[in-house]
Amino acid sequence: MRPASMPSTRLTLAYIGVGLMGGPMAARLVARGHTVRAYDVSADRLAQAVAAGARPALDPADAVSGANAVLLNLPTPAAVEQAVFGPDGVAQVMRPPQVLVDFSTIEVERCRAFAARLVARTGCAWIDAPVSGGPPASADGKLAVMAGGPADEMERLAPLFTDISSAFTHVGPTGAGLTAKMVSQLMVSCLYVVLAEGAKLAEQAGIDVASIPACVSGGHADGELLRQIFPRFAERDFRPRAYTRQLVKDMHMVKELADTAGAPTPMMDEALRLYDRYVALGGSERDTSAILELYDHDAQPRHAPA
Missing domain, CATH: 3.40.50.720 (NAD(P)-binding Rossmann-like Domain)
Structure with missing residues (x-):
């Protein structure tokens, strides 16, 4: 309504x-x-x-x-x-x-x-x-x-x-509005991680990260968040529009609500583990999309094709 x-x-x-x-x-x-x-x-x-x-x-x-x-x-x-x-x-x-x-x-x-x-x-x-x-x-x-x-x-x-x-x-x-926000934050936090993972794969495999929104436009992977943050990924522009520490706070609240409700959250549990690692590396005041920096930290050198 x-x-x-x-x-x-x-x-x-x-x-x-x-x-x-x-x-x-x-x-x-x-x-x-x-x-x-x-x-x-x-x-x-x-x-x-x-x-x-x-x-x-x-x-x-x-x-x-x-x-x-x-x-x-x-x-x-x-x-x-x-x-x-x-x-x-x-x-x-x-x-x-x-x-x-x-x-x-x-x-x-x-x-x-x-x-x-x-x-x-x-x-x-x-x-x-x-x-x-x-x-x-x-x-x-x-x-x-x-x-x-x-x-x-x-x-x-x-x-x-x-x-x-x-x-x-x-x-x-x-309380119903906040319950809906918890659902939203579960989905958004997982999306940030999935999009960062996709961006890092594109980079490591040798294609332009900035081209991805056009590549998937109109397809199943298209979406507003992707269109917003892939340009930030390409430029490594992580000035805070929303703080990582705030998202992590929300994710812990989501986990508490899910545990109380008996709802399984295996994907968000992994996203939370990654964000907690990123905060431990000093990312708490960075933008929520800066989780890509954790993938930069973990990336291995590219292997030449056999």
């Missing part, structure tokens, strides 16, 4: 966490006419958000005044808990009909526990709304948003979701 579009409605939004993903999303919302009060623990990131038109807040609680919704985009569950329930957290001042929308990727059960705490303390609803698509899609309003929480709150915040996404799905109750 996608909420009905209400393009004439402009919202006042508190935005906590304006980093690699949150920064472009906040700037997009400002550009679409919404009022954004932003906070980030990094003064540099906050300054960038202010330069894009957001108004600065002193702390999470300070951002909440007058907001229709409080938006979170934070790197870890601990950061989410601190921003919501800490001494300067938003729960100190939130009151209905304000609603919290968490774009962060955290554990499903922890999300449900946080939501219950927020309702008990403030009476405000919690929507888990993790996103997929990366910084370019966030800047262009073309994210995929998968949401869990009350349907009436989704409808009320339709202008928000319409302006940041090209695909919005209300998956179900609280």
Whole structure:
């Protein structure tokens, strides 16, 4: 379900966490006419958000005044808990009909526990709304948003979701959006590894990596992710669009959920083993596509044909 579009409605939004993903999303919302009060623990990131038109807040609680919704985009569950329930957290001042929308990727059960705490303390609803698509899609309003929480709150915040996404799905109750994100991250992490493996085979076998997207265009191996990252492979352009450490964090969450659900994940287990190795070699701050560097590390010299 996608909420009905209400393009004439402009919202006042508190935005906590304006980093690699949150920064472009906040700037997009400002550009679409919404009022954004932003906070980030990094003064540099906050300054960038202010330069894009957001108004600065002193702390999470300070951002909440007058907001229709409080938006979170934070790197870890601990950061989410601190921003919501800490001494300067938003729960100190939130009151209905304000609603919290968490774009962060955290554990499903922890999300449900946080939501219950927020309702008990403030009476405000919690929507888990993790996103997929990366910084370019966030800047262009073309994210995929998968949401869990009350349907009436989704409808009320339709202008928000319409302006940041090209695909919005209300998956179900609280935690359902994050469950869908875990499925997405399982598939994406395996794809990164498979694409890196294909790129390295192409290189070692003597063909141009940059030619592969054209070679498979329209075929079964074609896909958006391949078209995005094979040019990066060819140039070894691994400036972070998404950090490897964040993907690895998500993969460990996927594994925890899969173990609880009794779902086998042999392919992702191997992908996680490879990413853990890459992090151990120093790749945590590199782009998620930089897993190719592990294949560079492991590659053997080419053998001349017999």
